[in-house]
Amino acid sequence: MSFPRVADVVVIGGGAVGAACAFYAARAGLSVVVLEQGAIASGTSSACEGNILVSDKEAGPELSLAQYSQQLWRGELAEFGHLWEFESKGGLVVSARPGTQDNLAKLAQRQRAAGIDVELVPGGELLGLEPHLNPRMAGGAYYPQDAQVQPMLVVAHLLRLARGMGAVVEPHTTVTGFLRRGDAVTGVATSRGSIDAPAVVNAAGTWGGAIADLARVSVPVLPRKGYVMVTEPLPVMVRHKVYAAEYVDNVASSDAGLQTSPVVEGTGGGTILIGSSRERVGFDRSFDPRVLSAMAGKAIGLFPFLAQVKALRGYFGFRPYCPDHLPVIGPDPRAPGLWHACGHEGAGIGLSAGTGALIAASLAGTALGMDATAFAPERFDAHLATESAHV
Numbered sequence: 001m002s003f004p005r006v007a008d009v010v011v012i013g014g015g016a017v018g019a020a021c022a023f024y025a026a027r028a029g030l031s032v033v034v035l036e037q038g039a040i041a042s043g044t045s046s047a048c049e050g051n052i053l054v055s056d057k058e059a060g061p062e063l064s065l066a067q068y069s070q071q072l073w074r075g076e077l078a079e080f081g082h083l084w085e086f087e088s089k090g091g092l093v094v095s096a097r098p099g100t101q102d103n104l105a106k107l108a109q110r111q112r113a114a115g116i117d118v119e120l121v122p123g124g125e126l127l128g129l130e131p132h133l134n135p136r137m138a139g140g141a142y143y144p145q146d147a148q149v150q151p152m153l154v155v156a157h158l159l160r161l162a163r164g165m166g167a168v169v170e171p172h173t174t175v176t177g178f179l180r181r182g183d184a185v186t187g188v189a190t191s192r193g194s195i196d197a198p199a200v201v202n203a204a205g206t207w208g209g210a211i212a213d214l215a216r217v218s219v220p221v222l223p224r225k226g227y228v229m230v231t232e233p234l235p236v237m238v239r240h241k242v243y244a245a246e247y248v249d250n251v252a253s254s255d256a257g258l259q260t261s262p263v264v265e266g267t268g269g270g271t272i273l274i275g276s277s278r279e280r281v282g283f284d285r286s287f288d289p290r291v292l293s294a295m296a297g298k299a300i301g302l303f304p305f306l307a308q309v310k311a312l313r314g315y316f317g318f319r320p321y322c323p324d325h326l327p328v329i330g331p332d333p334r335a336p337g338l339w340h341a342c343g344h345e346g347a348g349i350g351l352s353a354g355t356g357a358l359i360a361a362s363l364a365g366t367a368l369g370m371d372a373t374a375f376a377p378e379r380f381d382a383h384l385a386t387e388s389a390h391v
């Protein structure tokens with residue numbers, strides 16, 4: 001088929017978020033073209049884990065988006081769940097010390113008030129949920145709504161379903177600039193020619209800031225590097241997503257230095273995924289085995305049997321991080337015709353469903369499924385203006 005020259009919507013980025021935007025926009029009856037500079041899912045969506053979590057989020061707009069996304073994964077997307085290995089496995093957050101458990105109980109109380117299902121688990125009952133857990137844990141909290149998917153299958157199948165509704169997907173096509181009429185965006189220039197489109201969605205993940213620059217607007221998306229270690233396949237030893245309570249603090253932290261906290265979960269294939277690390281080192285692609293050692297040591301602290309298990313490999317990716325830890329979702333009033341759907345940091349697989357649905361509703365001019373004000377692209381300009389007013 002020849003390269004498309006016109007569309008209702010161009011989506012830049014063939015990761016989980018771009019795929020969800022394309023799926024929902026096509027379902028809303030719009031003609032969609034997805035442009036991806038590399039192979040499909042070659043960005044962070046193939047260098048991550050696939051958790052759909054509510055447990056690691058404080059009450060607030062990100063948790064609301066996670067709840068909205070949960071409704072979609074478990075509701076209208078449920079018929080496709082088997083395609084992307086959706087597993088409603090539940091999450092178990094554990095505390096090594098009583099003081100940490102007190103803080104976890106307070107977090108659980110705030111989350112419960114926001115509508116999350118969470119049960120505190122006394123230390124003595126943890127082994128009933130996870131028989132191979134270190135028996136010396138002080139307590140935990142169980143989140144039945146936490147789930148897991150295989151992220152690359154999410155991308156592949158959402159794009160396949162979108163294609164079935166008429167969308168066109170063009171891998172190995174780089175967006176190099178925007179077509180403009182005054183401030184308005186009227187299409188894109190690409191490595192394979194230009195496409196006219198009244199709406200362009202920036203779903204370029206960690207590269208979303210660079211795409212915004214091409215449109216002469218500012219969206220501060222930065223890379224936050226993270227590693228994952230993969231063990232040899234085993235019979236089921238870890239039943240839930242299990243992580244230490246300190247992980248929640250690391251997620252919320254803006255520290256640039258290396259932070260590691262133990263996160264352990266099984267997969268359908270039998271391998272165990274071990275995380276997590278966070279550091280802001282730009283797009284540094286060097287592989288540092290010391291980070292994997294730190295993660296492995298902490299994971300063994302949670303599950304001592306891991307000391308006897310072989311690691312098969314490790315990989316890293318760059319989370320798309322915004323300074324306020326919230327994604328950027330919605331139309332950009334500074335460049336009419338441009339929408340953003342990027343900056344989801346460590347939660348873009350889980351949040352992709354809600355993001356795609358919000359973007360499609362906004363493109364189609366229908367009611368949004370939730371209040372998206374907190375994700376407005378221009379919020380950073382307002383912040384800069386306030387800061388300079390105080391100088």
Ligand SMILES: Cc1cc2nc3c(=O)[nH]c(=O)nc-3n(C[C@H](O)[C@H](O)[C@H](O)COP(=O)(O)OP(=O)(O)OC[C@H]3O[C@@H](n4cnc5c(N)ncnc54)[C@H](O)[C@@H]3O)c2cc1C
Pocket residue numbers: 012013014015016017018019035036037038040041042043044045046047048049050051052173174175176203204205206207211225226227228316317318319320341342343344345346347348349350351
């Ligand atoms: C170690 C690690 C663990 C994680 N675990 C989880 C988890 O358990 N659950 C979860 O929800 N999230 C997790 N995340 C976060 C998640 O991976 C990201 O938030 C998500 O993948 C972002 O998806 P995206 O579609 O926005 O970006 P991406 O998947 O990066 O897609 C953006 C695409 O845009 C393309 N692109 C960029 N510039 C251009 C251009 N000029 N022209 C054309 N295409 C372009 C890129 O090539 C890329 O493929 C994790 C991340 C890491 C690093």
